[in-house]
Amino acid sequence: MANCMVFHTQIASIMEVLANAAVAEICKLVDDDYAVFRLEITQSQKENRALRRKLQLLELKVSRERAERTTQERVLTSRPSSAKILDRYRGMARVTLSGEGHLTEGHRSFVKPVGHNTWRDDQPITDERSGTSTKNIIVIESVDAEAAGPGVKQERSEREEDPRHSREIQTGAPHVATEVPTTTAPAPPNTQRSIMEVSGTPNAFLKSETDTKTLTHRLLHTGSDHRSDPERLGQGRLGCPPANDSEYLPVFHQRTVNSRGDGDTLDTGVDDLSCFYTTEMEPVNIHLGLERQTDLSKGDWNQYSSSVYSEGCLDKKGVVIVVDEVTVKMEDDVPLTLNADKTQLGEGHSQGRDVLDYRESLDTNPNVATQSPLHILRDRDSVSTSMGPSDSHGRFVFDQVLNSKDQRAKAQGGGATSGNGKEKRFLCMSCNKGFSCLQNVETHQRVHTGEKPFSCTQCHMRFAQAGNLKIHQRVHTGVKPFSCTQCHMRFSHSYSLKRHQRVHTGENSTAAIV
DNA sequence: CTGGGGAGGGGGCCC
């Protein structure tokens, strides 16, 4: 008996030692990762400082031009110049804001070519270099990027700053720049929940809840090795999940939207349009998927695609959207009222804004908040969705999501739990639609990313699917392989023929659809 | 009613 007691005592002591060792190891890991996060936060802060400085410069430019314009107007016209100028600049500010949606007062900026000191009232407000309306966020980004110039990095490097600064929290202040020192009221200090800092697009919201962690998401980092992060963080590449019974957890989603000036393929960094799977969620390795705030309606993305590809804004202008880093700070006990105020970024926002929102926002739909755009269904039997609060170990609890909003998914048997025979193991985190294979979800995500890798050699059209390009090329070739057996009509689309034949059969088209 | 683009599903081939 005594031996038994001694044995138990020894066991207990060994357990304690092991536990202490484990705790120490965990602490070390946390410290290491925290250092990395701090570094990235600092970099982000530097970049934001540089952008703010640039905005101030642009403001000065505006003021100067305004003064010049005032003088000129006084000379040239009998109309009270102040009113006209005010109109003009008010208009510019409105356009800028409508496009970007979040430039703060006092930071409205635009770029006007040197020597262009007058504005005509009938002149569309465009980026003079691109000829593209500034309502396109991409243009605004281009202005920023261009104005920032090569010296920005240098400038940033000269500014070391308090990392705590990066934890300034912005909540409930849509479209307000995260840090605008002179003209913007400081963010409400009360809730300290999250912060996002995005180059030129500071009005983003990330919300989450967990233990106090600072997570850095390199969301859109054009020209950077955006693959390094998941690798550094110990995740594998996208691929099939290791095993069906593993807990596949969404990690994070990266996207790069850029284009080259030669009009070639717009690289959206699609190889990162994916999620990385980890079988265990470590407290130091929690990754937030980023969910677009507004509903990704088809129209939004089509519009985006249209503006980007069809109109060739990106292609022709070589505009690069850069959203450098997003820093998220999550505090304990933050309620999951992840602000469903869609109006913040809702209608009236630019297409580009939508794209960014998609990357930046976690709020609006608590059900999908903090999930990556793509993840494996974890619980195939579950339809309910929740990202429950962290469990006692600080882990996220992810359940699968079925977005009831996606009517099309329902109509076409989409959704994670549709009754189709094939198991829909792959879930798009943007719309929560389920797919049976990874390829399909990757293709599907082009809807959200706007990636259209297939371009027509005879026109500007681009397509997300090769098959659609092939069909499209019949427009150029005039090939109409589908002919009606009852008339001489020929069609380039098989479905057009099928639809046409309803005319002969007298079948009601609506009834046919039903 | 047609033209045509967007998008999902599934089969077949290859590794």
Next chain:
DNA sequence: AGGGCCCCCTCCCCA
């Protein structure tokens, strides 16, 4: 044998 990829089919939607 299973997964990835390519391709085609199909349907929806809009102009």
